């Protein structure tokens with residue numbers, strides 16, 4: 001940072017002279033040797049100067065430097081026979097370079113690296129003051145909070161529980177009255193303790209919502225390991241400042257590595273555009289919202305108690321009084337969840353049937369136009385019945401995503417997380433685990449891959465591991481069509497109810513599994529939780545449509561690429577090597593025989609011929625590679641009620657869960673000959689003797705809980721290790737299988 005001592009050019013050109021003398025002053029200080037160097041920082045009027053005078057008293061011999069209007073003093077004193085130098089930094093509300101004071105404060109911290117920063121917080125105005133604190137936390141400086149003006153707070157009937165605040169923030173908080181000197185000795189003792197401890201201060205991560213968190217990770221990935229500003233700031237801090245359009249940081253970035261800086265600026269403008277389109281807000285505003293949310297949630301967890309109600313209630317707080325009420329809140333939450341499913345199923349029923357009709361018609365056209373053979377079989381069984389089965393649910397997925405977008409954009413999802421915290425704690429998980437669960441499909445239709453990545457906001461490695469291993473239990477977007485198919489086929493009268501019940505079951509199982517992990521392989525302390533509560537926003541229609549479409553498009557794209565590829569591969573596995581010549585001849589002989597026998601009765605002849613063709617396709621399937629694998633597992637899988645055909649689908653599901661649908665589509669269409677009266681896949685399953693309600697529930701249990709899909713497994717490995725990734729596959733599959741067997745065995749008794 002020596003380059004910074006005399007910045008040649010800054011975006012604050014007009015203060016260059018002032019800043020130069022300021023840096024001269026700092027240089028002076030650096031040359032004077034003192035055992036402990038402290039810095040006082042805080043909002044204007046928080047009481048920095050009062051504390052500074054209180055501490056340095058008569059021994060204060062360095063006043064304001066000439067030529068600096070930016071408030072800056074330093075003094076010396078001793079405490080417990082230790083020499084201490086202390087700097088009174090200019091008052092600021094933030095650490096983003098929007099003003100001279102902010103730049104000066106930030107540069108002082110990085111260039112001088114004081115042994116400890118005393119952050120003065122005005123106890124009578126705590127929420128506003130903690131805004132700056134969040135940024136010190138993100139910067140990872142050694143920090144002690146001096147909770148000043150305790151007398152003022154008391155007079156106003158505000159009780160601040162400093163132990164609770166300290167516990168939630170994870171840093172010492174000492175109450176003081178700077179004017180009378182009360183508590184100052186304890187404060188300095190603590191500050192010395194922190195300054196001398198060799199505890200390594202880690203920056204604390206605050207979540208800024210899905211969109212920004214993703215960009216933050218992207219930027220951090222770019223700058224990690226490169227010398228890009230890293231000596232001065234933690235990578236995430238730099239990333240946040242980039243998103244806040246911090247001119248000073250952007251300028252420094254350009255000086256350090258202009259190629260990389262351009263890249264980062266591109267990431268920033270991409271997410272800015274996106275946020276503009278979806279929420280009509282700039283990243284700065286969203287970041288500020290989340291910081292206040294973070295603070296509000298800390299304060300709400302028992303830090304502040306008002307003896308008399310002097311505070312005005314803001315609209316968001318008023319709404320929260322009802323929506324996050326201890327008793328009413330959870331009831332409303334469940335009602336909203338149920339309402340979402342009801343809405344999704346009832347509104348999508350008609351368009352889903354149109355899609356089915358469309359693919360049926362399409363199959364009919366191919367049937368009529370293409371000559372019999374491999375190509376026709378591949379297009380009908382592999383592509384149309386496979387991918388078509390997945391695409392058929394697009395309208396439903398769209399309605400569901402729309403509903404979720406409403407919950408998300410309005411800020412309600414954050415409340416869900418807030419309420420779930422209490423429940424999560426009981427199961428050894430952390431409040432920050434809730435969002436990864438929701439992202440993974442906690443309500444329906446997410447994805448475990450971003451869910452697994454979202455666990456990065458968890459600071460305790462064991463809580464993170466437990467979360468990472470259980471998020472794949474949620475009903476991700478790939479499982480939804482499978483659930484919808486089976487629920488639609490076997491529980492058609494109560495679709496929304498069953499969807500609701502299976503969602504609750506997913507949470508319950510995930511939590512129990514987490515508890516199990518936390519009691520065995522991942523045993524350890526629970527850490528306190530701070531959940532951000534951003535203010536409620538009225539969703540914009542444009543934002544809702546964009547969010548809905550983005551996710552729906554992801555679903556369609558995956559169906560058209562990955563799922564298409566796997567479907568064709570599985571079709572091939574289900575087709576080859578084909579029947580041996582001898583048994584093909586047998587079927588030919590049988591055909592010749594019935595043709596001769598029923599030549600006088602054309603109707604009967606047709607039925608008989610279809611029966612023979614069906615038997616032949618079934619025999620071909622059974623003799624195929626996939627068929628053999630499916631049959632190999634049948635002795636075990638029959639304990640859970642799955643026949644060899646279902647096994648093929650489940651095996652396909654290891655690649656991606658949508659493949660279960662496309663494979664069932666292929667498996668059950670290959671046994672069929674007459675495409676026209678075949679009906680939908682759901683109808684075929686209902687008619688199949690090997691399927692019934694008990695099998696459907698058992699299959700759903702297995703599908704919901706067995707090994708995560710391939711991409712998720714790779715992601716788990718990347719976030720932890722391959723050992724854990726394999727553990728997750730084995731643990732989940734065994735667990736799911738035992739569950740399915742239990743359901744089938746018990747269910748079959750009735």
Ligand code: GDP
Pocket residue numbers: 042043044045046047048049050051091148149150151152176177178179180
């Ligand atoms: P700075 O801007 O952070 O340097 O704040 P000052 O030290 O100038 O203090 C602002 C005002 O708050 C002054 O009028 C102080 O006398 C007053 N003040 C500071 N600490 C306390 C305190 O603990 N109790 C009370 N009642 N007033 C205080």
Ligand code: MG
Pocket residue numbers: 045048049050071
């Ligand atoms: Mg002052």
